[in-house]
Amino acid sequence: MFALTEKTIRSSFINVSLRERNSLVVPGDLAEVDWRARDYYGWRDPKTPLLGFVVAELDGEAVGLQLRQAEQPTRSRPQCSWCCDVTLPNDVVLFSARRAGKAGRAGNTVGTLLCAGFECSRNVRRLDPPPYLGFDAAAARDRRIDALRTHVDGFFRDLRDGV
Template structure:
């Protein structure tokens, strides 16, 4: 993933008002390992139920404002994006308004995601071989490709409002 500037990030949000975009607290981008990310996500400590993600779609940034549900799942859930079966971190349900008229009419989409957006780390973590001769590196590449496809599909769904 290529690096984004704060200006790029603020301008990328498709489902946030101008006031929401201007009030965003963007983390220190100099500390971000862009090469190890498939999407950029962060939480704002002042807004504990808010989450923010920026997904590259066709070379452009698509930013999405997420809201975590207050209710936790009763059982350990699996992230819909990284699909990590070892469940190394908490997974929560996030909802996002669609962009445009659909979002203004209350149309939302929900997804289960790693609470602190650890998907890129999870997809790259070496997994134990499933059987003798199992190609661990090929499986890792497939997990990364699947994560990118899930993130991009969600971003397109929110952006296009369909």
């Protein structure tokens, strides 16, 4: 992922109003982020804990989405839809996001299960112990990274294009 600035992040959101975009609290640690190890950039606003914000690269541009966490907890221990991490090192919650444009203004939303703190990029890069002799852990990690990018890309395109 390419490096993001506060200006790029603010202008990237496609499913929020202008007022919501201007009131976003963008993290101040953008200069310290290792962008090469990120497939998307996500954060939570401590003042509004049910909101999450995610920015990803789509067709060479930054695209941002505001997500809302469901207030009801899930009944079981779910698996993240993006990183598909089965070892569950962190909480996974249900988020919903308004679609972009007219559909979003009409109340059309999409839900997905995601890591609560947006740890997917870290999860897929973890080198797990090999399950058997001769297992290529690095190749498995590369496949997880590719799968994460595919899942993020599909979710963003669905919300942006309605496809």
